[in-house]
Amino acid sequence: MGCPTAASRSAPCPRASGLAVLRTRVFQGLLLAVSVVLLLGPADGAWARKRNAADKTASAAKAPAQAAQPAVAVKLGFLTASVTEGVGPFFDPIPPDLGVQGARLAIGDNNTTGQFTGQRFELTEVVLEAQADPLPAFENLLQQGIEYVLVNLPAEHIVALQRSVGSRQVLVFDVASRDDRLRAEDCAGDVLHTLPSHAMLADALGQYLLQKRWMKWFLVVGSAPGDALFAAAVERSAKRFGAKIAVRKPWEHSFDDRRTPASEVPVFTQGVDYDVLVVADEQGAFGDELSYRTWLPRPVVGTQGLVAAGWHPVHEAWGAIQLQHRFREKAGRGMREVDYGAWLAVRAIGEAATRVRSVQFAAIRDYVLSDTFALAGFKGVPLSFRSWDRQLRQPVLLAQPRALVAVAPVEGIIHPKNELDTLGYDESESGCRLSR
């Protein structure tokens, strides 16, 4: 799976070519290759596309007197599979530095704060060949004394990593996957998930459709593995919110080549009484062809049309516009969901280190998983990890390409403890049981 994420439906952005060129030159062989230590300031050398004035100023600035003791570094690693060339439409290619840029921005943020606390954060980046076994690279990171590893990898590789951890001192942050299995039967106490799961995304849509009283859903499912998982989550949401799946149809890409979307989609959607077309197409293989072509005039929601997302280019409320600006200035492109997932992971570690005034692993880990942990993620409410499955609870954005439509949990959906837990698997439903 060259594109393990749903980020292909993010906004258009300029292609960041430097990294791709570098990678193809360096990675002739099997695996890992580049290991770059990122510090605040000019240390990221050749990969720094555009340094903003602030970084220069900040790195040049002397730390205030009371934080003058030598800083002990908190070491983080980022393990990601390389993006297959040519994925995504021409106007919206998947950037080769997906996710990594979010981690870099947050490392800078942590180090800016670290000036005042005497703490320092370092990032080691490892890019694997698509489908390469991540275990050797993972071991290599651990041997370097890295205790926090961010991963943007397919679900089966994450499972392999967590089985290899054993009793060793490491926290793995899954910054990209949607797969509910990783939060259920394959969950692990040391693997944290920063982006919303399929179930959370589907519930966000379900809550909104319930609010609109659009209760009859036509479910179209693509052939990619993630599509079936998202479709299953949509069916679960329909049950939860009392909606009816009027029909579920696979989109098989098996139509006569002489037929066009304009002739195929009306036929495909004919003869069914429904309110809204729900599409499961994470790769963007056909979902964008559906709008305005259905037999009946019906809106499209799901992975295309009105989408549910952890982060979105139109999001500006609660100070989000500041993060969008800072990211664009540093990365030379817009922030995508996986970038946000990585930013959250690094900030979670930084926030914990600030609050416990320590860089000790046990102190940071315990604080991140505690009830007092509260991460500001530009969504208006404090974010924290669910104790039962290590999923970061958070609002989910519902957006069309150029406007925010709603934020879930939607008004009127209530929960006895925390309304954010109306999204995804609540404690009593979870297939994962973790004690702290």
Place this chain on the structure above:
Amino acid sequence: MKVNQVAACRGDSRPARGLSASLVLLSLLSGGTPAAADTLYVTLEKDNALAVVDGAAGKLVKTAKIGKRPRGIVLSRDGQQLYVATSDDDVIQIIDADSLRKVGTLPSGDDPETFAMDPEGKFLYVSNEDDNLVTVIDIAKRAKVKSIPVGVEPEGIAVSPDGQWVASTSETTNMVHWIDRAKLEVVDNTLVDPRPRAASFTADSKQLWVTSEIAGVLLVLDVATRQVIKRIGFKIPGVTAEKIQPVGIRIDPQRRYGYIALGPANRVAVIDAAKLEVVDYLLVGQRVWNLEFSPDYARLYTTNGVSNDISLIELPEHRVTKSVAVGNYPWGVVARP
């Protein structure tokens, strides 16, 4: 409705709706004067404009286009000029308060949002959110004096009335940075609750009040020790905790009451500033952001970002009397005598 009788006699003898005759009598005996006229200037973030409102009458007078995304606004000490941060123009504009014409610009650094003026009215201290800096500007010279590195996303900023401190809050670092005004350097930092927004000193410079948007609390810091001495939460029946996002702060000069804008909770919290307890919640417009007193402290004005209006609160009765539609996304407000 809580009515503070002592306060009611001071400087306010407009027709006392809802007040008892005895209070009116007291008011007259105490020699109260009629409410002075004032002019409000309200920045309209989405309209790129400034709204001018007659505060005493509660009427929109006019609207003038001024620049891209105006937010923070400060009135010069002589009341003749307005300083307005037009964030997307990356400058602070100097605007003549009578003609509303632009008479100059100040080099604010990138993306200025909030800023504060020193007690003498000579310098401005600007939060540059995207660059993690506080920029110091000499107003007369229209020149930048210094850029001071602070935490990530500096937001709230305040100068102590005794002129000793500039306090800067950073929203992602979650600290108050204490800038010594003589040295123009950060000399201390206080860790506070997540996403600190506004900061405001009490008139005696002994306390700094800071709102935390994400934790939904007001923190009171002791200036001498620079430690948090009180953490005040808010609870409103029928309003979920997530909706309570404290932002703007105003404290009266006698430190009798403090007022906290609670964002999407659509309320202003009234704090007993001596006991440091919440005593009332006042329902105002939607997503209330920033607050300002009238020059005679007879009214409090609120900017309501979502309902596109300002609310007028009669003091000291704490009665919301009027809302005035002003334009899209009212952000900051100043009152000119």
